[in-house]
Amino acid sequence: MPIEAGDVVLIRLTDDHTFLVVAHAGKKIQTHRGIVNLDDVIGREYGSWAPTTREPTLLLRPTLEEMIMKVKRQTTIIYPKDAGMILLKLGLGPGSQVLEVGTGSGALTLALAHSVRPGGRVYSYDLREDFLALSRENVERVGLSDHVEFFRRDGQGQLFRHKSLDAAVLDVPEPWKEIEPLREALRPGARLASLNPTYNQVEQMVETLRRSGFVLVETMEILYRRLQVLEGRTRPLQHMVGHTGFLTFAACAGAPPAL
Amino acid sequence: MPIEAGDVVLIRLTDDHTFLVVAHAGKKIQTHRGIVNLDDVIGREYGSWAPTTREPTLLLRPTLEEMIMKVKRQTTIIYPKDAGMILLKLGLGPGSQVLEVGTGSGALTLALAHSVRPGGRVYSYDLREDFLALSRENVERVGLSDHVEFFRRDGQGQLFRHKSLDAAVLDVPEPWKEIEPLREALRPGARLASLNPTYNQVEQMVETLRRSGFVLVETMEILYRRLQVLEGRTRPLQHMVGHTGFLTFAACAGAPPAL
């Protein structure tokens, strides 16, 4: 399947630097290792090579991890280490309907959109119009627009527009203020994830979830460390991100019936 | 959509212990908090409650994380922290064709199968018939059989039966011995992941990948730690898994053309 105009491509240079670009006819990409003419990219297969002015360049279909890491960002973005666990624990699949509260730069939005194809939908809310605009651009760039609807959130604690959703993700400073409208929007048994940097937020969120009848409530943090692998000189890298956020998960349960 | 006979259900007791069961008519599940009659489960909605002899029980649709953690195992299984990153970095989606070398207990097999729906397929190889049988059972239990084909591997280094695959995962002790047949089976640009517990394996695998023209080669380890969250007593848990394996990723590239 050749690359068409408008498709997203990961251009990989010989030093393993990569660029996420949309293959617009007539456009050129300036890199530190030569210029890539996107007219030379359109019509080639993913996995094939294109010329730059200085070296051959590999054309790749971006993975979800690369899409996440390459979003244009005005906020801290979700890290793949965290996104991977969130996707596993939300129970998403083709056709799932997901609520996102706190769109931010849209990194997690596109991960969710990617996971509900085909037939599913992400409803993503943010208080700030500029974040919604940025996320819309990030989602569109990777071709996932059909699976996302963006909404401006007028204020915390207000009802969402949707019902019977399968899952929800929160990336907001006071997620406990959204629990009541969330209960209205989720179907019984729906799964929830909340991402929060401080232990204070975690404690307040977990306490609120428990009081509100959520079950299987658990919190974790995920760390990752890259290795330098060279023959005879293999070692963990010195640099490491020490903390992004704590992940809290839960399942929505209605009141148990009297036995 | 009510639970039908043959569907998989996560039964959650009031102490947050869970059981993954298939809703077979006439069968009963013995738990430490009473007996669940599966006839009482069939016909109810996911997210609703069923009675045990002692307490009401929540019926949940299992998430991918729960499916992984609940496989019947004869081997070490992939951990969700690692599976999440692998799925993100393999570039899977509806329709993807994936090779798995080293089926083991099938935990990663079902994660892959879950990620290529609809229309995709996992081709999973193992040297041991008993592992293939166990994995077939684990995959079937969660309703993903249509997306997996199992094959007995006769020996390392032999050709696989497939061509132009989109991705491959290796969980074998000497993954470098599979690189040549892998190159034959993968399409240019395909992504690869290898899971290995020792530094020595990582070093030999990475060196072989680099010599064989793979690009974007990187290795990492992922750690996770759960928190005890209680009002005024929130802390990391004392128990933590210190190591599962290192994850190596790469992309398959043909020889670059002469400029």
Next chain:
Amino acid sequence: MPIEAGDVVLIRLTDDHTFLVVAHAGKKIQTHRGIVNLDDVIGREYGSWAPTTREPTLLLRPTLEEMIMKVKRQTTIIYPKDAGMILLKLGLGPGSQVLEVGTGSGALTLALAHSVRPGGRVYSYDLREDFLALSRENVERVGLSDHVEFFRRDGQGQLFRHKSLDAAVLDVPEPWKEIEPLREALRPGARLASLNPTYNQVEQMVETLRRSGFVLVETMEILYRRLQVLEGRTRPLQHMVGHTGFLTFAACAGAPPAL
């Protein structure tokens, strides 16, 4: 310098198991690899071998790390990873006078005593007589009794008996309640360490320290992971302690003078 009756010895068996014993004449030590007659130990040099009924046994002078790990314990003990940092940050040396609040099993007590020799002294307080008795025994066993005085603490917040101390360590559930008597006991510039398992304790302690004029307040946690090192099979160990406690450090400062 040969081992004398009453000296402490680390007996190391050929499988690297070790026993910390006091060389009492006439006593025998039963191990899983034979019986050690302590009469065969007395008079030999540290670093030499003694017989058991089954194999030769190496006689070692215990390191501080081994003394800590071998205390008889009724409580959680300090881990060497934490003790090492505490000793480095308390500014101890020959002649230092140190306060310990929360003796526990005495593991940290003996580490402090070890670090103030010669001429220094540890004043260790606990609310429980049984802990003081156990710690006295642990400290005496390793020959450090001359450097420790134990006191029963009647209640939190009461004055300590000493003045102008060089450093203090707290291992109690509500360390902030001891700040005022601590200020009375410490000399200006004295260093303080507090060990606490929960985030909540850390937050309350740090806030109290800042309000009380302490400076250089910082909190950290230390993790350690052992490696399996075998030719061609080197890897981190699967088991790891995920959390012991957070370490908070500070320096005591009087009110700054008006400029």
Next chain:
Amino acid sequence: MPIEAGDVVLIRLTDDHTFLVVAHAGKKIQTHRGIVNLDDVIGREYGSWAPTTREPTLLLRPTLEEMIMKVKRQTTIIYPKDAGMILLKLGLGPGSQVLEVGTGSGALTLALAHSVRPGGRVYSYDLREDFLALSRENVERVGLSDHVEFFRRDGQGQLFRHKSLDAAVLDVPEPWKEIEPLREALRPGARLASLNPTYNQVEQMVETLRRSGFVLVETMEILYRRLQVLEGRTRPLQHMVGHTGFLTFAACAGAPPAL
């Protein structure tokens, strides 16, 4: 005990930045928060305040941790997290005689010197004269010169000048080449530590130690993470050092006698 000319002082500014200085009469220290005239420091007590041109400044006696972190460095230095464990596991105390192979910038040298007072001695070797000169300066600055002798090492594998030493530390790229001369220099039962960044070094060192009759051989890595502690906003810091080196420990044993 007032600060005298030539004493080392940690000057702490109101923003918790610190400077390690020697109190030379007539000298001035330029900081981002004003100038400190060392004549105003001499004669004051540790723990008291001195004026700068802009704010009062606290005068502290530096802890061992601060001495380590403040060495003038031309090499990577030992981190306190690692130094703390090394000191605990070397069995040092007043009077110990220690060998250091690989002086580097002298950070560990001064930690060793600090731990053998009074009466002990560190014999520190390096191949490079410039490192020896730098370390001599760093050790002298903190007043520990009487406890260290520096030697130029002519080449790996040559005999050291000393016998019957109590402990040794190696921080060199090929520590296994020093095992034979080390065995000649150490007393039976002496403890050894080796610091190495790669797993390849660790594997070769551990194998050599085992073949050479060393016992209690173990390898570990130590991680540490600082916390931001603020009321209602407490969290691990985002920045973290991912790796410094692996620590290998062992005890020197002569050949066991025939039973």
